[in-house]
Amino acid sequence: MKKRVVFWILSVLITALVLIYQRLTGPTYAVSGKVTLNERAIPYTLDRSHPGPENAPVRIKTDDPSIQGVLYWKRYNTEDEWTRLPMSYSEGYLEAELPHQPPAGKLTYRVELRQGDQQAGVPGAEPIIIRFKGDTPIAVVIPHVLAMFLSMLFGMRAGFEFFVPEPKFKALVFWTVALLVLGGFILGPLMQHYAFNAWWTGWPVGTDLTDNKTAVALIAWILAAVALYKAKNPKRWVLGAAIVMIAAYVIPHSILGSELDYKALDKERAKIESTQ
Numbered sequence: 332m333k334k335r336v337v338f339w340i341l342s343v344l345i346t347a348l349v350l351i352y353q354r355l356t357g358p359t360y361a362v363s364g365k366v367t368l369n370e371r372a373i374p375y376t377l378d379r380s381h382p383g384p385e386n387a388p389v390r391i392k393t394d395d396p397s398i399q400g401v402l403y404w405k406r407y408n409t410e411d412e413w414t415r416l417p418m419s420y421s422e423g424y425l426e427a428e429l430p431h432q433p434p435a436g437k438l439t440y441r442v443e444l445r446q447g448d449q450q451a452g453v454p455g456a457e458p459i460i461i462r463f464k465g466d467t468p469i470a471v472v473i474p475h476v477l478a479m480f481l482s483m484l485f486g487m488r489a490g491f492e493f494f495v496p497e498p499k500f501k502a503l504v505f506w507t508v509a510l511l512v513l514g515g516f517i518l519g520p521l522m523q524h525y526a527f528n529a530w531w532t533g534w535p536v537g538t539d540l541t542d543n544k545t546a547v548a549l550i551a552w553i554l555a556a557v558a559l560y561k562a563k564n565p566k567r568w569v570l571g572a573a574i575v576m577i578a579a580y581v582i583p584h585s586i587l588g589s590e591l592d593y594k595a596l597d598k599e600r601a602k603i604e605s606t607q
Contacts, residue, residue: 338491357583400425407437478514490573
């Protein structure tokens with residue numbers, strides 16, 4: 332098998348592994364597990380992200396009407412008291428709803444299950460944090476995700492050219508840069524706007540690591556593209572850009588993402604009420 336074919340296969344595998352890693356990590360993916368109540372394991376899945384204008388449902392399958400549940404919640408990063416909300420039983424599930432929040436608003440919540448004199452906390456000692464966001468059209472989501480991971484595919488393949496005696500970098504580097512610009516700086520801000528009413532939340536206006544790591548990756552590949560024409564040894568620049576890209580994608584998605592400042596929101600609401 333030709334070396335370049337092997338490099339394409341390796342690039343696909345690396346991209347697929349990163350896709351799986353991104354899917355399983357980060358603060359926005361649902362938390363699943365089991366708790367034991369009266370020697371019975373009860374599975375749960377609790378959301379950490381909720382799109383759209385509706386309340387966020389919280390459902391735990393117990394298949395036992397004798398098990399009672401209480402949902403506790405409060406606004407994240409505030410001094411609010413916990414709100415206690417009894418859960419209702421319907422068709423095998425204990426159910427309640429978290430109140431809808433403005434885009435980037437976060438709630439922290441937990442569930443307490445009780446049966447007789449036994450009780451169990453879900454998910455345990457640490458509560459769950461859920462972030463609310465606006466709906467993003469699938470016509471934006473799919474091209475964004477596709478462009479971002481194709482950029483990594485071409486970037487990894489460009490990096491492997493370092494190990495070829497007569498490397499052919501130009502097309503691979505061009506596609507990497509073009510796809511990063513499309514996915515990260517055209518469709519990415521559009522995603523942010525739909526979800527959080529903001530076009531950019533990275534440096535210098537925010538701390539969103541998703542925006543920042545995309546910017547770092549793009550800078551690395553732009554430098555690699557320039558090095559193709561200016562540097563004596565462009566192979567090192569391309570390999571370096573590929574390594575930077577891997578490091579960027581290893582950072583879980585949505586770390587230090589958009590977060591509503593409830594204190595500022597409360598002050599603004601109080602100011603409006605005082606003038607009415």
